[in-house]
Amino acid sequence: MIATSQPLASAAGLRVLMEGGTAVDAAVTAAAVLAVVEPAMNGIGGDLFALVYDPATSAVYGLDSCGAAGRLASAGTLRAQGLTEMPAGGPLTVTVPGVVDGWHHLLQRFGQRTLADALAPAIRHAHDGFPVAELAAAEWDAAATRLAADPAAARTFLPGGRAPVHGALFSNPALGRSLEVLARDGRDAFYRGPLAHAIVDDLQQRGGLLTAEDFAAHAAAWVTPLRGTYRGIDLYEMPPSTQGFVAIEMLNILEHDDIAALGHDSADYLHLLCEAKQIAFADRTAFLADRLRMPPAVLERLVSKAYAAERRRDIDMMQARTHGPARVADIAGRARPVRDFAGEDRGDTVYLTVADGSGMMVSFIQSIFASFGSGLVAGDTGITLHNRGSGFSLEAGHPNELAPGQRPLHTLVPAMLVRDGAPWVTFGVMGGDNQAQAHVQIVANLVDFGMHIQQAGDAARLRDQGHSVAIERGVPAEVRQALAARGHLVVDGRGLMGGYQGIMRDSHTGVLRGGSDLRKDGLAIGF
Numbered sequence: 159m160i161a162t163s164q165p166l167a168s169a170a171g172l173r174v175l176m177e178g179g180t181a182v183d184a185a186v187t188a189a190a191v192l193a194v195v196e197p198a199m200n201g202i203g204g205d206l207f208a209l210v211y212d213p214a215t216s217a218v219y220g221l222d223s224c225g226a227a228g229r230l231a232s233a234g235t236l237r238a239q240g241l242t243e244m245p246a247g248g249p250l251t252v253t254v255p256g257v258v259d260g261w262h263h264l265l266q267r268f269g270q271r272t273l274a275d276a277l278a279p280a281i282r283h284a285h286d287g288f289p290v291a292e293l294a295a296a297e298w299d300a301a302a303t304r305l306a307a308d309p310a311a312a313r314t315f316l317p318g319g320r321a322p323v324h325g326a327l328f329s330n331p332a333l334g335r336s337l338e339v340l341a342r343d344g345r346d347a348f349y350r351g352p353l354a355h356a357i358v359d360d361l362q363q364r365g366g367l368l369t370a371e372d373f374a375a376h377a378a379a380w381v382t383p384l385r386g387t388y389r390g391i392d393l394y395e396m397p398p399s400t401q402g403f404v405a406i407e408m409l410n411i412l413e414h415d416d417i418a419a420l421g422h423d424s425a426d427y428l429h430l431l432c433e434a435k436q437i438a439f440a441d442r443t444a445f446l447a448d449r450l451r452m453p454p455a456v457l458e459r460l461v462s463k464a465y466a467a468e469r470r471r472d473i474d475m476m477q478a479r480t481h482g483p484a485r486v487a488d489i490a491g492r493a494r495p496v497r498d499f500a501g502e503d504r505g506d507t508v509y510l511t512v513a514d515g516s517g518m519m520v521s522f523i524q525s526i527f528a529s530f531g532s533g534l535v536a537g538d539t540g541i542t543l544h545n546r547g548s549g550f551s552l553e554a555g556h557p558n559e560l561a562p563g564q565r566p567l568h569t570l571v572p573a574m575l576v577r578d579g580a581p582w583v584t585f586g587v588m589g590g591d592n593q594a595q596a597h598v599q600i601v602a603n604l605v606d607f608g609m610h611i612q613q614a615g616d617a618a619r620l621r622d623q624g625h626s627v628a629i630e631r632g633v634p635a636e637v638r639q640a641l642a643a644r645g646h647l648v649v650d651g652r653g654l655m656g657g658y659q660g661i662m663r664d665s666h667t668g669v670l671r672g673g674s675d676l677r678k679d680g681l682a683i684g685f
Contacts (some may be wrong), residue, residue, distance in 0.1 A: 159175075159512070159661050159670040159672045159682065159683065159684030160172050160175065160184055160185075160188060160510065160511070160512045160682070160683060161510065161511050161512075161659035161660060161661055161673065161680065161681070161682035161683075162188050162192065162508070162510040162674075162680055163192070163196065163199075163508050163509065163510070163588070163657050163674075163675075163678045163679060163680040164191070164195050164196055164294070164508075164679055164680060164681075165291075165679070165680070165681040166191055166195050166283065167188040167189075167191040167192045167195065168680065168681040168682070168683050169683075170187050170188055170191045170279040170280075171184035171185065171187050171510070171512060172184070172683055172684075172685065173279075174187045175512070175514055175515075175685070178270075179269075180268055180269055180270055180514055180516070181210075181268075181512040181513055181514040181516075181519060181520045182264050182265065182267075182268035182269045182512075182518070183265070183269045183270055183275075183276065184512045184514070185208070185264070185510060185511075185512045185520045185522045186261045186264055186265055186269065186273075186276040187271075187275075187277075187279060188510050189206075189257075189261065189508070189524055190261070190276055190277050190279070190280035190337070191279050191280045191283060192508045192510070192524070193257070193280060193333075194280045194284045194288070194330060194333060194337075195288050195291070195294070196291075196294055196508055197298075197330070197530070197542060198294065198297040198298055198301055198529045198530050199294075199506045199507055199525070199526070199529075199588075200257075200506070200507065200508045200524045200525050200526055201257070201541060201542045201544075202255065202257050202333075202336070202337075202340075202348070202541055203255045203257070203357075203526060203531060203536070203541045203542050203544055204255055204256075204257050204524055204525050204526035204527070204542075204544040204546070205223060205256040205260075205524065205525060205544065205546055205568070205570060206221070206223040206256055206257045206260030206261070206378075206522075206523070206524040206570075207220070207221065207222055207223065207224070207260075207400060207522075207568075207570045207571070207572055208220070208260065208264060208520060208521065208522045208523070208572060209394055209396070209521040209522075209572050209573070209584070210264070210268055210519075210520050210521075211517070211518060211519040211520075211574065211576075211581040211584075212268065212518060213516055218383055218394050218574060218576065218581075219267075219380060219383070220380065220383040220396055221260060221263055221264060221378060221379075221380055222378065222379045222380075222381045222396065222397075223256035223257065223260030223263065223378035223379075224253075224256050224399060224400070224570075225253045225254030225255055225256045225546070225565070226253060226254055226372070226375075226563050226565050227253050227547060227560060227562060227563065227564050227565075227566070228253070228254070228366075228367040228369055228372040228562065229369055229371065229372055229562045229563065230367040230368070231367045231547075231560050231561060231562050231564075232560070232561070232562070233550070233551075233552045233554065233561065234554075236250070236560065237552055237554075241552060242552060243552060244547060244548045244549070244551075244552060244560065245548065246528065247528060247531070247532045247533045247534075247548065248364075248532055248533065248545075249361050249364040249365050249367070250365070250366065250367060251532050251544075251545035251546070251547040251548040252366055252367070252368060252532050252534070252543045252544065252545065252546075252547060253368075253544070253546050253565075253566065254368060254375075254376045255348075255543070255544060256376065256378060257524050258340060258345050258348040258349070259345055259349065259376060259377065259378045260378050261273060261276065261345070262344070262345035262378075263378045263380070267380075268518065273341065273345070274341035274342070277340060277341045278341070280337055281334050281337045281338055281341065284329065284330045284331065284333045284334030284337060284540075285329060285331055285334040286329065287327040287328055288327065288328060288329075289325050289326070289327055290322045290323070290324060290326050290327075290328050291324070291679035292324045292679060293678060293679050294679060295321070295322065295324040295326075297506070297529060298321040298322060300529065301321070301529045301530050302316060302320065302321045304529070304530060304533045305321075305530060305533065306319075307533065308533055308534050308535060310360075310534070310535040310536070310537060310538075311530065311533060311534060311535040311542070313535075314332060314333075314535045314540055314542075315330075315530070315535070315542075330540045331540070332539060332540030333539070333540030333541060334540070335540070336353055336539045336540055336541055339351070339352060339353060340353070348373075349373045349374055349376055350373065350374050353539060353541070354370060354373040354374070356537050356538070357373070357536040357537075357539065357541065357543070358370050358372075358373060359537070360534075360536040360537040361536070361543075364534070367547075375563075381396070381449070383395060383396060383397065384396065384397050384402050384406060384457075386405075386406030386409060386410065386461055388409045388410075388412075388413060388605060389413065389605055389606075391575055391576070391577050391582070392575065392576040393405070393406060393573065393574075393575055393601060394573065394575075394576065395571055395573055396570070396571055396572065397457070398446055398448070398449040398452045398457065399447060399448045399449055399452075399565040399566065399567060399568045400446075400568035400569065400570050400571055401442055401446060401567075401569055401571055401593070401594045402571045402573075402594070403442075403446075403457060403461050404438045404439065404442050404446075404594035404595075405571065405595075405597040405598055405601075407437070407438040407441065407460055407461060407465075407466065408431075408434040408435060408438045408594070408595065409598055409601060409602075410461070410465075410466030411434040411437065411438075411466045411469055411473075412430060412431070412434055412598065412602065413466070414466070414467065414470045415430060415470075417602055417606040417607075418606040418607060422603070422607050422617065423632070423633050423637055424637065425637050425640035425641055425644070426475060428627075428629070428633070428637065429475060429478070429641060429646070430473065430475070431595070431598065431599065431620060431622070432620070432622045432627055432641075433474075433478070434598070435595045435598075435622040436479070436622065437469045437472070437473075439591070439624070441460055442567075442594075445457075445460070445557060446557075446558060446567045447556075447557035447558035447564075447565075447567060448557075448558075448565040448566075449565070451558075452557060476644055477644055477645055478641075478644050478645035478646045479645075506526060506528055506529045506530070506531075506588075507523060507524070507525035507527075507569075507588040507589065507590070507593075507656070508524055508525065509522070509523045509572065509586035509587065509588050509657070509658075509659050510522050510523075511572075511584040511585065511586065511661045513661050513663060515668075517581070517663075517668075519574070519581045519661065519663065520584065521572035521573060521585065522572055523570045523571070523572045523586050523588075525544070525570055525588075526542055526543075526545070527544050527545050527548070527569075527590075528545050528548070530542055531543055531545050532545035533545075547560070547566055549566035549567040549568060549569075550564075550566045550567070551567075569590050569591060569593055569594075570593070571594055571597065573585055573597050573600075575601070575604070578665065580663075580665035581663055581665075582662065583604060583611065583660060583662045584660065584661050585597075585600055585611075585615075585658065585659065585660035585661075586658070586659060586660075587600065587615075587655075587656045587657065587658045588656035588657045589621075589654075589655065589656025589657070591623075592655065593656065595621065595622060596621070596655070596656060599620075600615065600658065600660070610662070610671065610673075611660045611661065611662040611671045611672060611673035612671075612672075612674075612682075613673075614658075614673065615658035615659075615674075615675045615676075616675070616676050617632070618631070618632030618633050619651070619655045621651060621654050621655060623649075623654075625647065626647040626648070626649045627641065627646045627647065627648050628649050628650065628651035628654045628655075629641075629648055629649075629650075630651040631650070631652065655677060656677075657675040657677050657678035657680065658673070658674075658677075658678075659672075659673065659674055659675065659680060659682065660673045660682075661673075661682070670684055672684060
């Protein structure tokens with residue numbers, strides 16, 4: 159079974175499974191198609207994270223292919239130029255893209271097919287064209303002004319000077335040629351060969367911070383996933399520099415209440431979600447950074463049950479507050495002013511999940527961060543460059559301070575639930591800071607409210623944006639009013655909830671059930 163946000167990607171991955179490929183073969187094939195057919199959301203100029211359950215070892219493995227800042231990066235230099243925060247886009251925000259190396263590492267370890275095999279459907283769609291899906295067309299149109307500001311982006315993505323409409327055929331032959339180079343020469347073409355040189359040359363003309371040496375130094379890393387528990391079920395998340403610990407911290411707080419008794423659309427449950435999110439995101443803002451700069455003792459404290467018990471006592475069930483700095487000082491040993499990124503990073507991301515007949519399951523996410531990333535296309539490559547560097551801090555001494563070779567605060571988080579030692583659910587939800595808080599709601603839907611895999615994604619969600627709480631219309635008006643009475647600024651959540659995909663596996667029968675979010679253009683399908 160495969161679930162992705164675009165039917166063409168699901169079809170490509172399904173064909174791989176039907177031909178005997180592994181879940182990883184299908185995931186990389188589908189991801190490459192998504193890099194072509196959902197260009198606002200992702201591409202080979204972005205980053206990648208994945209969790210893989212390997213039935214041969216009965217273990218979950220994490221792949222971190224997030225790129226680092228270049229050797230020219232300096233927070234002090236940018237502060238001297240008058241900047242107090244990283245810009246939202248442009249050349250200063252481009253870090254080394256990790257997607258291609260991530261594909262390579264996944265196929266090398268768990269695949270049976272070559273990178274050239276995996277790229278073939280994507281190359282065909284790039285050259286022959288594809289019909290633009292409905293939501294993709296809306297995202298494209300919303301970014302048209304931004305794309306028009308960069309001649310290469312306009313040339314690539316605005317045929318005839320406008321974004322393609324729903325159902326229009328669109329092709330990207332320049333990207334097709336770049337993918338053909340990768341298929342012929344492998345990942346080194348992107349990090350040491352012609353594509354690396356084309357990207358670096360383009361960025362340096364724009365005043366970017368990357369060099370050829372930065373690309374050559376990039377290497378994806380197999381990392382130990384974070385493991386939390388919620389009501390006896392194991393939740394696997396990615397470790398820093400991404401925000402997996404936030405979901406675990408929030409669930410640890412919620413575990414102190416009888417969530418099922420509160421009710422899915424109750425004011426008490428939604429208020430508790432918001433308050434747990436405020437606590438966990440204050441910790442995210444204060445501490446989340448490159449995994450080499452986030453002390454293990456701090457991370458252990460943040461995901462501990464004891465810390466969650468302390469923080470649950472801070473929550474007033476009748477009054478909304480912003481929590482964080484006082485307890486942050488308890489962990490850090492000193493208080494510091496923090497910038498909360500919550501609500502600023504809607505995120506443009508694709509998530510997909512695959513399960514094969516052997517029991518292998520993959521939870522996979524890749525992104526260029528903002529809509530069309532940095533807004534820049536590198537020369538004639540057809541490659542959109544991400545803006546992940548916008549996640550860095552310019553605050554002197556902050557763990558997430560911009561520096562050469564450092565990875566920025568990241569939002570990408572694939573997830574996996576394991577029950578009684580066997581993989582149960584792989585899932586993810588797109589959308590920047592939305593991802594971790596949406597994970598919590600999906601887990602509660604499955605564990606506390608007993609929903610099946612499609613219901614868990616379709617149920618109304620909320621998104622605490624720091625300054626307001628976005629709630630979908632499925633939540634009753636009287637509940638919204640009750641939340642407002644507790645001090646929450648409630649706004650319409652339409653279009654703010656990202657997109658969910660999931661697969662549930664029955665460990666006794668092997669039966670797979672898939673879910674694909676009604677909020678997206680996607681498809682879950684198996685055979």
